[in-house]
Amino acid sequence: MVTALYELAIMGSPSDDQIQKVESYLSEGLKAFGLTLGKEVAWATRGNNFKPSRRIASAVLFFGAKDVSDSGLKSILNEGIPVIPVASRYSQVHVEIPEILRALNCLAFEEDGIQRVATALLECAGLLPRQRRVFISYRRNESREAALQLFDGLSARHFDVFLDTHGIGPAEDFQAMLWHRLCDSDVLVMLDTPNYFESRWSSAEFGRALAKGISVLRVGWPNSKASARISTASRLDLCDSDIDSGTRRLTDEVIGRICFQIEALRSQSHAVRGLSLFSRISQGLAQIGGIVSGVGEHKAVFAHLPDGKTVIIYPTVGVPTSVTLHEALNRSPDSSVAVVYDEVGLHPDWLNHLSWLGAHIQVGRYVKANEVAWAMADWEG
Incomplete structure (x- = not known):
């Protein structure tokens, strides 16, 4: 059974035609990321008991209708999970959309079209290409080939990847831009070679990712002892057969495994960091x-x-x-x-x-x- 990395749902009273059109659009859009609707992206329709995990990215389309039930909405709204109300037409919002959702901006299926509606759902779950940001942290003299290879593999899966040899222009303040790009990332991938923590900069990248609440994936080299500092990081340990002894390149199979784990982590990061910001906003307003x-x-x-x-x-x-x-x-x-x-x-x-x-x-x-x-x-x- 494939573990769900994201959770999407349709609630309310959608027609069979609306469900089919949304499913078709989502399925096509997710192919670019190597994700499948109903597998890596969990998909629920018509249920009013949608209770997604707070630790993975999730979002809801709510299709309105006359006298539609608002059951299950209050808890979802309180959790800070995005809900996109959808009426048939804008003139029908006050007829079809429950009062609990009317404060939110509504879409109209007939006027906005399937692309606008489905893209809004993907954006709320962090599933648009411009939202997928990864930072690769490594030591050049130990894992440069693997870092370049991972850059290519992630880019092919529509991640925006930061690698120090590709992402900073020659006239810019290197370290200031490094921290700036780190803050804009969902996941830090640390290529943990034997001397990773001997470098001041790679060590600082790791520590500041934790300080910023950015998810960390530790890709451990076969002869690299895991530091006590990585206790909160996700781990993927390599064996000798995962690395070509001559070129120091990773196998295609292990690149696929790393990319899958990064996908899972960025969903968690998107959810947890978003929830943290939502909680700070809610607490500030309540104050x-x-x-x-x-x-x-x-x-x-x-x-x-x-x-x-x-x-x-x-x-x-x-x-x-x-x-x-x-x-x-x-x-x-x-x-x-x-x-x-x-x-x-x-x-x-x-x-x-x-x-x-x-x-x-x-x-x-x-x-x-x-x-x-x-x-x-x-x-x-």
Whole structure:
């Protein structure tokens, strides 16, 4: 039995035709990643008892209809799991969508089309190519060939892979950009050769990944003793037959195993880091008497402040950009918008850029995750 790496569901009252169209689109889109709907991506339809694991990425489409039941929705919304309400047409939202979901942005199946609806579900589960980011940490004199080979293998599976020989231009501050790219990754893959922790930089990459809450996969070389430091990392231990003694290249079979384990870890990382940011937002709002009504399309958090204002918050796991704010404003043109992010480890110049940009754009703001309560307590928007 294949272990599910992601969990997707359709709830509410979808028609057979709608289910078939969504399934067909999802199945085709997942092929690029080597994933199969119903296997690595668990798939539930029409049930109201969907209870996904909080440790893997998940999302829900809710198809509305007249007098549709909202059973099972409250617990999902409280868990911060994204729910995308879908009506037949926009004119039918108040007829077909339960009140508990009306605060969220709704889609209309007949007007938006299958591509928009299915892509929204994939995005909420972190299953678009631009969301799949991996950082390879290694010692050049011990595992350079394997690192290059893994770069190619992961790139072929539509991961955005950071490798120090490929990802930093010659005129840039190397170490600052290194930490910046690490913060924007879902998984750190450490190629644990005998002297991995003897390098100041590879050791720091490992430690800072843990500090940032980034999942770590330790790929252990046959003659490399596992350090006590890797106790919280996932492990994949190599044997002599996994490495060509002449070229030092990994076998195709072991590349496949590594990529599968990375896929599992990035789902966990996407879920856990997203949940952590959601919890910090919820706690910050509760601290000042505000509430969260749920998470919708684009993982937008719909927040209600104690003075009656509504703010749509876009949590950003990784590095926020000017594009992040631009997209948030475009998605919610009639609403007050905030982009919430964790600033730890980001390039100082980048943080200065965000502060400058935020000061010059009044319709939306960047908010540091540890300042949600402070910022929302006096929100003009």
